[in-house]
Amino acid sequence: xxxxxxxxxxxxxxxxxxxxxxxxxxxxxxxxxxxxxxxxxxxxxxxxxxxxxxxxxxxxxxxxxxxxxxxxxxxxxxxxxxxxxxxxxxxxxxxxxxxxxxxxxxxxxxxxxxxxxxxxxxxxxxxxxxxxxxxxxxxxxxxxxxxxxxxxxxxxxxxxxxxxxxxxxxxxxxxxxxxxxxxxxxxxxxxxxxxxxxxxxxxxxxxxxxxxxxxxxxxxxxxxxxxxxxxxxxxxxxxxxxxxxxxxxxxxxxxxxxxxxxxxxxxxxxxxxxxxxxxxxxxxxxxxxxxxxxxxxxx
Ligand code: 13P
Ligand code: SF4
Numbered sequence: 001x002x003x004x005x006x007x008x009x010x011x012x013x014x015x016x017x018x019x020x021x022x023x024x025x026x027x028x029x030x031x032x033x034x035x036x037x038x039x040x041x042x043x044x045x046x047x048x049x050x051x052x053x054x055x056x057x058x059x060x061x062x063x064x065x066x067x068x069x070x071x072x073x074x075x076x077x078x079x080x081x082x083x084x085x086x087x088x089x090x091x092x093x094x095x096x097x098x099x100x101x102x103x104x105x106x107x108x109x110x111x112x113x114x115x116x117x118x119x120x121x122x123x124x125x126x127x128x129x130x131x132x133x134x135x136x137x138x139x140x141x142x143x144x145x146x147x148x149x150x151x152x153x154x155x156x157x158x159x160x161x162x163x164x165x166x167x168x169x170x171x172x173x174x175x176x177x178x179x180x181x182x183x184x185x186x187x188x189x190x191x192x193x194x195x196x197x198x199x200x201x202x203x204x205x206x207x208x209x210x211x212x213x214x215x216x217x218x219x220x221x222x223x224x225x226x227x228x229x230x231x232x233x234x235x236x237x238x239x240x241x242x243x244x245x246x247x248x249x250x251x252x253x254x255x256x257x258x259x260x261x262x263x264x265x266x267x268x269x270x271x272x273x274x275x276x277x278x279x280x281x282x283x284x285x286x287x288x289x290x291x292x293x294x295x296x297x298x299x
Contacts, residue, residue: 001263002029008270014050014073016266017042017063020210021232021258022054026266030054033236035210036108037123041295043067052269053277054261056081060277061112062121065288066295075265077275079257084110086165087143092117095140095161103136106290107144109167112279114142115287124194124209126298128154133297146171150194150201169255170195173228177249178203181226185247191216192228200228217241230255 006029009016017039018030027033032042036059043051043063050071053060057080064072087110096102106118107127115121122130124147131139132155139158141148143165152160173196182190182203191213192204201207206216210229214236217225224245227233230253237246269275279287 001267005029005263005267005270008267012050012270013048014052014270015046015048016052016054017059018054018261019056019059019232019258020214020236021230021255022261023232023259024235025263026054026261027232027235029263029266035123035125035212037125037209037298038211039063040066040108040123040291041298043070046070052266054266055079056084056257057277058084058109058111061279061287062108062291064277065112065279065284066291068284068288071273072277073269073273074275074277075262075269076260077277079260081109081167081257083107083143083165083167084114085143087114087163089117091163092140092142099138099140101136102138102140103134104140104142105131105134106142107147108291108294110143112283112287115290116283118142118290119293120297121290121294123294125211126294127151127194130294130297131155131158131160134158144195146197146201147194149198150207167195169230169253170228171197172251173197173200173249173253174251175199175203177251178226178228181247181249185224185226187222188224188226188245188247189220189222190226190228193230196228204228214240217244217246229253230258232258 016030018033044066052073060074104118108123139160145162148162189205191206218240226247
């Protein structure tokens with residue numbers, strides 16, 4: 001199957017992009033693997049005609065809006081991030097009515113429609129930097145209340161308002177499980193994603209994006225690391241650090257949507273061109289502005 005994928009990729013001038021949360025065998029065959037920021041940044045720079053996004057739909061949508069001349073294929077059209085829908089237009093409209101200088105900051109884990117209501121997109125890798133540098137004092141951060149709270153803590157000079165959205169996978173990681181791991185491995189460092197709850201981030205030595213966690217784990221002196229994020233990162237962590245031990249909560253954090261991506265499905269979309277993602281022109285124009293603003297501000 002891997003050989004067939006390789007051959008078809010060349011024939012169709014296609015490139016495979018994968019998030020660190022997809023299965024190891026997908027990361028192994030992907031041309032580029034990264035976190036959400038990397039995957040959005042790289043899309044516009046690739047010369048290929050077709051991009052196959054091994055991840056969830058907001059990733060393909062973002063790739064499609066940033067590279068409108070390319071064909072963007074999703075191996076599984078049902079792979080979606082539940083958090084990407086967790087805010088209503090009414091919540092955004094109400095905040096806009098209340099605060100004249102409001103900036104609506106949306107996590108990239110959001111639908112194109114939610115992006116179109118917003119002023120700028122962010123990822124977990126650049127949210128603090130971007131919010132800090134916005135001229136607005138009042139910020140509505142949507143839809144992730146956990147990343148939003150983390151940003152608010154780092155940027156106390158701003159009034160950051162939140163909604164009730166969250167990642168069900170990261171939010172389910174408990175402080176109790178992290179504490180138990182710390183008790184059995186007292187020398188281990190605790191590295192967690194900002195999508196985790198306040199109780200969990202309070203126990204961390206490092207809080208950062210998926211790539212941030214991988215980089216920190218690879219450069220820190222500790223040989224044992226407690227990881228509070230999705231299990232898919234283990235593949236890259238082990239690859240870069242064969243001498244280190246990685247400990248995950250016993251209730252393993254698994255994003256079932258990311259795991260929907262299989263080699264069979266990649267082969268199928270490459271063969272048939274099915275599951276091409278498209279965003280209606282007017283919506284794409286409006287949503288794209290938040291992504292291009294993110295890329296400008298992140299630089
Ligand atoms: P990052 O890729 O920004 O670390 O986000 C994690 C995530 O949950 C992606 O869906
Ligand atoms: Fe969404 Fe969480 Fe899955 Fe990321 S890990 S795609 S935020 S549900």
